[in-house]
Amino acid sequence: MFDGIAVHQRLCLGALYLLAAGVALTSETRWPCPQPCRCNTELLEVNCSHGQLSTVPNDLAKEAKLLNVTHNIIKTLVHQQFQTLTQLLEMDLSDNLLAVVEVGTFLGLQSLLTLRLARNQLKIIPVGAFAGLPNLQLLDISSNEILLFLDFTFRDLAALQCIKAADNDLVFISHQAFTGLTSLQELHLDGGNLTAVPTEALSQLSVLRSLHFHQLGLTALPNYSFRHLVHLKELVISHCPWLETLSGNSLFGLNLTSFTIRHCNLSAVPYIPLHHLVYLVYLDLSFNPITYIHGNLLGDLLRLQELHLVGGSLLRIGIGAFRGLTHFKLLNVSRNLLTTLEAGAFQSVDTLKTLGLNNNPLACDCRLLWVVRRRLYLDFGGHSPTCATSVQLQGWNFLDLSEVEQPGLLTCRQPRIINRKPQEVKVDQGHTVVFYCISDGDPLPFVNWLDPQLRPLSPIGRIRALSNGSLEVRYAQPQDSGTYLCVASNAAGNDSLPVSLHVRAFPSSSKNPFHLKGWFAFPSASPGVNGNQKLPFDVKTLVMAATIGFLSFFGSVSVCFIFIFFWSKSKGQIKHTATIAYVPRSAMSSSNRGTGNYMETSRFTMKLI
Template identity: 30%
Template sequence: MWFQMMFLTLIILSSSSSVNAIGCPATCKCNDEIFVVECEGSKLDVLPIALNPALQRLDLRNNKIKSVDEAFQFYKDLLYVDLSNNHFVSIQPNSFIYQEKLQELHLNKNKLSAINNKTFHGLKSLTVLNLRENYIEELPANLFLGLQKLEELNLGKNRISKIDKMAFNGLESLRVLYLDDNMLSVVPTEAFAVLGSLAELHIGLNAVSRLPDDAFKGLPTLSVLDLSNAGLANISLNAFRGLNGLRTLNLAGNRLQTVPTQQLSHLQRLEELAIGQNEFEVIKKDVFKGLVNLRKLDITGAKNLVTIKRDAFSENLNIETIILASNKKLEHVEDGALVGLPNLKHLILKGNSFKSFSEGMASWSELRTLEVTDHHIKCDCNLLWLGNLMAMKNMSNVQCSSPAHLRERYLKTLTSADLDCSFADPRQTAILITLLVSSVILLGGLGLFLFRYRQRVREALKDYKWNKRAISRKEHEYQKTFSDDDYIIRAQHHNVKPIPVTEL
């Protein structure tokens, strides 16, 4: 009773319009106009007891608070509470019984080792619960029962090794779940069965060596799946069955020896795929078969990747961004590997082992973004076209590694003379060679035709010559000039009277 009277007295003395009201700790910022209190890094070891009871937002990050005491019961209008990075070891049952309006509760970066189904009792309006970076080891049944409106639950970076199949019972509205950076050895498929509304699942940084068939059964609305650094070495053929709406998949940082082409082919709506930091050596032809809606592909840090084959992405005609970065052994992309992709606009080729780039490797002029920064590039006439393209489109630059006299100079600043080109443009050489080869092929074809049909040609020429001689004889006959005597004789023969010369 005395505690309550003292509290009410302090509230009466405080000014409702003051920015730093009476009762506000000296190291805090209290604003009674918008009902916000910020006490980050204020060295508090208990909850403040004399704050405005109409408080809606309370920030107590980076303090030394060890428990939720009785003072919390006076703040029934709280919507947001941040108690992260304090000294909580446990939370007594019903500690939040009066916070029926609370929507966000952050308890991350504490020392919580155990929670039960009464820990969060009363939080009927809670939509976000952050328990990341604690020491939680197990999730028992019905742990979050009563949190019907919870949409985001962060349990990442704990020590969770066991999840009861009914642990998530009651979380009908859950949309985002973080279970990454724990000690899981298998995917808790049965526990996911009650999460019919889940859209994002982050379960990387665990020790899951294998994905069995239907590993994510019961998650028909899943859109984002993060399995990065999960320890995966084997993915069953139907591991992703049922994930018909999946849009983003992260498989980076695992132990995959080959790209799981068949396993991924079920994901026809997939738009983003990250698959770097695995152990495959080659990106083969049609390796992403079936991913007709893929728009972004990220292959970063694949330490054994050596080459990318022609037509590797031939079925991914909607792809817009390809990232091939920090693949230390990647020095060869076959001509045509990045051609025929009408929507490819962003190409990242940095931190690899390329020494040169072929003009036939990609449709370079169609790109909007091009990053080809590397440390092994040999600047010679073969790259004049690339320098010209970079200068024209103001794209990222390439710094030469060799020859020695061009070392550390930028490609797009070099002229054809700098690159020791025999022609002003290497494309002229290509055009000339093409014309010469075409001429040789044409002449060869004509010679082969004449040889094959030589008899017919000979006969045609003979007929042509005979006809020509006949025509010449007729023309000679018609064109023959008669003498005057012949003309008179011919005229008499036809009864034509000659005209005397004197009459003319």
């Protein structure tokens, strides 16, 4: 009995073994896997990477959906190279030695969604190379040596949504290069050798939403560079070491929500090009030598939530720099040269959620007290700011100070003007005057000068506030007279000092003047008691001018007569008579009525005087 059961079990196991072997054989038959490729029937993947292949294998499984042929030595793709792989969804040919892609190479790949040809040696892509890819959505041709895009290079890729073409050697993009890309939403380009932004080519991309420009070789971004990209929402310009300015209308026509311009050479925030971007949410100006964010110049960016300016040269963020930005949530100004960040720079510090302030030479005083008090509500990105210029707190993480320690350590000293001695200056018109205003305080006070009408004076002009805190009045005029005010201020308060200037007009130098009433009104003349204009004349000066004028006229006339006399002598003997012949009018009338041509002439002689 037990022997029968054992035999039955052996028969069942044998049947199962044969069945398994048959399945395996069928699988191998359906899935040819050429050496040195590895095939995965579950993922429907053929992996031929790192196989030292010089050509793509021909006997690949028709059912494959993923093909990886990276890190080989393939140099050429020929016509209809992949025509049997009708089910393929993704193909990666990156990191080869590809230099030639023939026309019609990808015919038959109707289902392909992703094609990667990055890090090869392509210099030109012939028109028609991408024929047969009606459903392709991603094309990666970055890190090649492509020199130009010809007209209609991508015309067969109507479903394409993203092109990655950065890190190439593009010198020219034809105006019709992007024709046919009716679905393209994201484009990465390298413009290191381009002499201009390919505005006309970009105008073909009617639905483009994201544009990344790398290595632009321009010093200034021209006006209307992206004028036709009405649906563009994200613009990234990066690694452009020569780009110094953005022209006032360079972003005209755009309605961006995100704008990045990193690793460039901007020395100032491009306020004018940005001001119309009222829907901008994200702004990144990192790694530019920007030194100052001025007050009240970003208020047009009503919806701005994030500003990144990492690795710049920021020395100061002015009071009111972010005034009007009611949605402002994130500021990252780490790795700069800031000594402080005052609460007055913000519309409200209550809306701020993230603050990057590390790696700045911060002076820990009362100006940063607001940061300490809001430390529980702020995210510092895991990098707490530390004191650098404060002797007492140098190297400290001032966020760790207790509420008892804060008032005694984070302090400021109110400004004090040292030279309190009155300055009253009286000078003649045309002289240059300098007023001095020396102050101290902690932090170092900022000095402003106000004119007699209490208007701030700028660092430029004839009357200017110097960087050392002094006031200079060059070529003083009577209308400059008045009281000027020096105001020294810091976070703890301010101090002021008035100075006085009186400018005397030029005195009259005439000894015996006489006045003409009611003749001419000169702008420089001052009205008399009766309202008439009085013009002083110097008699000696008047006589001398008349004498000089007469002598000059007499001399000129004499020279002319002498010249005429000698010129006439050089012409020989002078005739004293002249004979003139003429035809009387009556004789001419008679001749017209007759048939002859004879006309009688008359003569008379004149005596020349």
